[in-house]
Amino acid sequence: MVKLLAKSPVEGLVPLEINGLTLTESGLGPVTSVAPYAGQEAAASGALKALIGAEMPSPNRSTGREGARVIWTGAGQAMVVGADVDASLAQHAALTDQSDAWVTFRLQGQGVEDVLARLTPLDLNPGVFKTGHAARSQLGHMNAVFLKVAADAFEIMIFRSMARTAVHEFEIAMKAVAARAALS
């Protein structure tokens, strides 16, 4: 039997460190899409809470903590990351294993919003977008999920097939912010 080696989608591309900002891969573990059936939203949320200790988040929010997080990713859908989802939840919601479909970056450091401001139209002002907030938007021309995990850190989920492009976009933005900082 052929043994396949697991390979990170950003093998050899990260970590990057530019002027105090770091870009790393955040190994989230399993990623499962949970989409409650019509009328089953409350039941799905309750069952999820019983299984992993975090309920379904409201729009633009996340619940739980690192290792068992639920991130809102669109109308009627959330992603459970870091924890396996028991198949019993399937009676209330459509479940899809998406573990290998995503690459998750962690961008951290002072002025992280300045880098992201060059890449996404989201308003990431700390007074507006707070720790635990989540949003679906674009990073460059790629669809992305943004999650603020700390005062100076974001996790950004991108489709795995676009990992190299995403690193390229991050690097250019990080360098541009660093160059501008060097001028002032």
Added chain:
Amino acid sequence: MRIKCPLCGDRDSREFTPMGHETYMNRPDDEGWSPAWDNYLHLRDNPAGVTRELWYHGAGCTSWLRVERDTVTHDILRVELASDAKRGNA
């Protein structure tokens, strides 16, 4: 131009795709050909003023939205989920 998505909040227009007039929400009941289908597929007004359109929030929550806007001033007057609007009409 910015659109205030009922789920995501105030977002940039690059996240949205316009589909056309809200006529597309009201598919004719009959399955055969009729003037109602001609109207549904082809006949549109071109108002200078307030109109209602369907927009898709593809880079956000992936909801279809019904957007009421003014084609002269580009003001966005009202935004609602198309699913809510459809239920309201039924």
